[in-house]
Amino acid sequence: MNELFNFTEVFDNLDKILSGFWATIRLASVTAVLALIIGTVLVSFRVSPTPVLRGVGTVVVNVLRNTPLTLVALLCVSGLSDVLKVTFSDTPSVNGYWWAVTALSVYTGAFVCEALRSGVNTVPLGQAEAARSIGLTFGQSLRMIILPQAFRAVVGPLGSVLIAMIKNTTIVAAVAYGVDAVSEMKIMFFDLGASLPIFIGFAIGYLILTLPAGFFFGWLAKRMAVAR
Template identity: 60%
Template sequence: MDELITYGPELAVGFLNNLKLSLVIAVFSLIVGTILAAMRVSPTPVLRAAGTAYVNVVRNTPLTLVLAFCYLGLSDTLGLIFSHEEPLTNSFWLAVLGMSAYTAAFVCESLRAGINTVPMGQAEAARAIGLTFFQSLRLVILPQATRSVIAPLGSVLIAMIKNTTVVAAAGYTVDVANVMKTTFDTTGVSIPIFLGIVAAFVVLILPIGYFSGWLAKRMAVAR
């Protein structure tokens, strides 16, 4: 317990870094995932093929390899640098890039499942009044689809938050998992520190699960 009190402030900063990562990744992955979902249901074969290929490749690639590719491939080899002055800023955005690209594939599949639940008559009616594919998707289909996949999207969000503990693969070493490792290297393995971090994630994630379940029931579309 003494170790938890001593290193508590450093661990709290690390946990806040995870939260910051999670917020940024959630926004980017939702945007990219929505674009990918639109590509996967697009009437254009090239867009459908590109969206399908992206999702199948990324979903079946381990997250640590995606992050390592961003760090070693994009940054070290191809020279993608977000900040020359602040290495942590560079690694932060590399982690955001890798995790957003990875999480977007799962967001895409959740949204596509929701799109498939929208009756075909809705799309046909939208086309009948002169809406283009993207207009009908934006105004008619996606609003209904999103309401039916709130719970799956909540699960994707929960998985993404937990996945932020492996961002060291992208060179971002100030997250709570790495602070814990540094602490253990200094003082030895501390069960109170480990349980404290577990409790912090449970306190964060459990309400998200309950809220997404409640919101899914609240917003459910009557068929």
């Protein structure tokens, strides 16, 4: 029983655990910014008055949302990088990192798009009509009137997407990057043997990453709520 709950191995390898989580934080941070940009572009397509743009946005979002993240990551690494030789760097670790970012950003961007589209639907139609009546183009009304209100309305759902993205780093990093927290856990399991304390240590690490984010976005959603 004492061996089962002996956390000495966790403390002895704390530097490796922290290094793995730092890699996860870097991956998640860059992905969050890019996914937000991609999602904003996609939602502008989906609510566009141009049928072609709406069609493109709908197809891209539906394909990504219904495709497993593992397949998206494998397409980027095995298809685009290995077969087509599209690389970000000649250094394998750097190339793997940016393909992991690309796969996770594009995949998460589809969910950001749908969250934002639900926020767009909360904006009264009269405001868009008023914007057109004073001569604003679709792009101007989207940028200055619709999207600011949509973002405020969906802070909570966007927080949920972010938390899911943090957990999804374990999938995409295993396929394309291999330097994140879970990769370090696998190495420790291989070197030291699988043990409950190591698993609990990494589980606590992910809780430390995700729980504060959940509380923060919950607080921010209440603070930014639009009174109707």
